[in-house]
Amino acid sequence: MARKKGVVLLSGGIDSSTLLYYLRSQEHSLLPITFKYGQRHEKEVESARAIAISLNLSIKVVDISGLGLFGGSSLTDDIPIPEGHYTDESMKLTIVPNRNMVFLSLATAYAVSMGCDYVAYAAHAGDHFIYPDCRPEFIDSIAYSIKLATGNVGLVTPFSHLSKAGIVRLGLGLKVPYLMTWSCYKGDEVACGRCGTCVERLEAFSLNNEKDPIDYMAGTYLDR
């Protein structure tokens, strides 16, 4: 069988970094892609680049921040970032409208241009259903749309039945350099340990009886 070739959505966080390592372990030929959409900081893009380089892959960085189409989210605007476990209210503040559909559409265009078999995306069972474009029915529908639009590009989501702790378990076995990853919504020198994504990341390592290798500010969720 010919070697599979795919575009991988890489955010620089733990889910997508593990996905890249997982697909590499299958000996696929990989084209990681990441997006600048007006995040408050460059740390995500820097982490995505470092993870790609760690596998000797070059990364496609697509800057859509200047298009002026995303607004009203605390990930890109000047709204305080909520702390603690996610709540419906705090998560609504971090929604960038239609972000996953935009990313998947652009990644698909890139996949067609580069003659790839698939686009891979680290959708997982821990995704929050307040984000409508993370729900399984959306993923199924957009996968069908992509297939219809391209004829031969598939959307693959190998982690759709894994929790974040399950992803970390897999990644620890694959020796993913989690020290290079970045999840915190804030762009400080070290991760805050308090925002929704830090809390979930700390929990995922804790459930594996492992310590998250990145540095955190004093007083994280786990210290409480």
Add this chain to the structure above:
Amino acid sequence: MARKKGVVLLSGGIDSSTLLYYLRSQEHSLLPITFKYGQRHEKEVESARAIAISLNLSIKVVDISGLGLFGGSSLTDDIPIPEGHYTDESMKLTIVPNRNMVFLSLATAYAVSMGCDYVAYAAHAGDHFIYPDCRPEFIDSIAYSIKLATGNVGLVTPFSHLSKAGIVRLGLGLKVPYLMTWSCYKGDEVACGRCGTCVERLEAFSLNNEKDPIDYMAGTYLDR
């Protein structure tokens, strides 16, 4: 009932220009959007802008040409544009990968940001099925994906059962200023009258026993 508000994909050609006038005749509040994706010329964008201004609307121009995701099409690259009626071979040369999905995703993000009820797109029965992202099953699938991703934004395609001649018939009644529109794939001073889109446009007016108001070079398809 509240006045409907929608984002309208406006290419500057006859289908989308008629769609804008049609929706305006329904007294909707409209936000036209157009894309620069690396076309050979600026005439499409200029025409889209002129059509929007003719209805006293401002247009959102989204430049995705610098993203480097589209390649291998004669609409954007240095490949000769085929003449005469479309053939499967000649149309394949004018495919920009996944273009409609990219446009619809970005238009949807804009619609969410602006609190719109819908995204309107001039898909029609004359669309060529060699373009997979023009086929009715793709439009149905992407409409469902958009609904799932946004919860409340609909994709509307009022012309899905009209031929291009039917659209022109409607537009003539709505007094669409077709003189301002541009369809030709080439960017010369006047339309070539020979490329696939010129041929179809000339036919659509001819079937209505009307003369297309734009200028053509001597020796169009109809002169033969």
